[in-house]
Amino acid sequence: MRAARQTLRRPDDLIAAGLVAAERRAAIEAVAARYALAVTADVAELIDPADSQDPIARQFVPEPAELDASPQEMTDPIGDDAHSPVEGIVHRYPDRVLLKPVHVCAVYCRFCFRRETVGQGRALSRAQLTAALDYIRTHGEIWEVILSGGDPLVLAPRRLAQIVEALAAIEHVKVIRVHTRIPVVEPARITPALVRALRARGKATYVVLHVNHARELTANARAACARLVDAGIPMLSQSVLLRGINDDATVLGELMRTLVECRIKPYYLHHGDLAPGTAHFRTGIEQGQDLMRALRGRLSGLCQPTYVLDIPGGHGKSPIGPGYLTHIGGGHGTARYQVEDFNGRTHAYPPRP
Numbered sequence: 001m002r003a004a005r006q007t008l009r010r011p012d013d014l015i016a017a018g019l020v021a022a023e024r025r026a027a028i029e030a031v032a033a034r035y036a037l038a039v040t041a042d043v044a045e046l047i048d049p050a051d052s053q054d055p056i057a058r059q060f061v062p063e064p065a066e067l068d069a070s071p072q073e074m075t076d077p078i079g080d081d082a083h084s085p086v087e088g089i090v091h092r093y094p095d096r097v098l099l100k101p102v103h104v105c106a107v108y109c110r111f112c113f114r115r116e117t118v119g120q121g122r123a124l125s126r127a128q129l130t131a132a133l134d135y136i137r138t139h140g141e142i143w144e145v146i147l148s149g150g151d152p153l154v155l156a157p158r159r160l161a162q163i164v165e166a167l168a169a170i171e172h173v174k175v176i177r178v179h180t181r182i183p184v185v186e187p188a189r190i191t192p193a194l195v196r197a198l199r200a201r202g203k204a205t206y207v208v209l210h211v212n213h214a215r216e217l218t219a220n221a222r223a224a225c226a227r228l229v230d231a232g233i234p235m236l237s238q239s240v241l242l243r244g245i246n247d248d249a250t251v252l253g254e255l256m257r258t259l260v261e262c263r264i265k266p267y268y269l270h271h272g273d274l275a276p277g278t279a280h281f282r283t284g285i286e287q288g289q290d291l292m293r294a295l296r297g298r299l300s301g302l303c304q305p306t307y308v309l310d311i312p313g314g315h316g317k318s319p320i321g322p323g324y325l326t327h328i329g330g331g332h333g334t335a336r337y338q339v340e341d342f343n344g345r346t347h348a349y350p351p352r353p
């Protein structure tokens with residue numbers, strides 16, 4: 001029997017909802033003692049308990065394999081700490097910063113790259129937020145601020161509006177980008193008040209949706225995204241390539257097409273980060289490149305995300321292919337190339353005359 005409209009936060013809640021068998025209680029409790037657990041009612045309703053490989057369940061229901069950390073995995077896989085000049089800010093690239101006002105999410109993805117820090121119930125104190133905003137104010141090179149976390153859309157609209165207004169008042173900040181999973185995992189939170197809070201006066205606000213499977217884009221999720229887009233907020237997506245969940249050209253293609261139909265431009269397909277206990281979710285990079293080739297071969301250019309890897313240790317994101325252009329001779333200015341078309345056939349491209 002499913003609990004009605006409540007977020008499931010304990011292993012017993014998952015058992016009562018029929019998402020975990022009672023005999024697995026001890027194993028799931030061991031995982032939940034180590035990493036945060038939350039499954040919203042919207043997500044729970046999407047899960048097919050009869051399917052042991054359900055792609056929604058696998059993203060949110062804990063698995064004992066999460067306790068098997070491999071030596072190459074790290075607590076801070078994308079190196080946030082190395083680029084954090086003040087609490088709540090990550091300044092990795094010259095023209096943009098992450099601002100992390102909260103460390104909580106509505107759900108906890110089992111493959112989360114910040115799983116060692118999210119879910120601890122912490123938010124920036126008033127003093128820390130003031131210091132973070134001061135950092136942005138005093139760094140004129142910061143053109144874009146990315147609200148991330150945690151999920152910034154768990155904040156009440158009034159609190160979110162205060163942050164957005166403070167950022168919008170900084171002359172050199174021109175773009176505010178919000179990274180969130182809320183429109184798919186708790187779409188009712190995308191209220192008119194929240195949409196108003198996101199609109200920064202005189203600045204551009206973008207919302208980037210984290211979504212990994214077309215089934216997450218329910219009618220309610222689509223309506224929530226439409227409320228944002230109709231208010232003039234462009235939406236992009238980011239997805240994580242996940243073994244057994246979306247590492248299939250048909251599944252991935254359906255996700256990208258559904259996003260575009262919802263007026264959301266696919267932006268990033270992330271190769272899985274080296275977060276602790278997530279090896280069972282990761283694919284090989286060559287598999288990701290094969291999938292990207294398959295998408296290129298069958299879907300509109302609008303549906304193509306960029307396949308990216310966050311280089312472990314905090315060295316930033318790099319596109320990791322596949323490449324379609326091969327240098328076959330000549331030097332700078334006289335180079336000859338071979339270029340691959342969407343069917344995998346290669347063609348010569350002549351040097352400059």
Ligand code: SF4
Nearest residue numbers: 105108109112150181
């Ligand atoms: S929504 Fe993002 S930050 Fe939160 S648990 Fe999922 S991946 Fe981690």
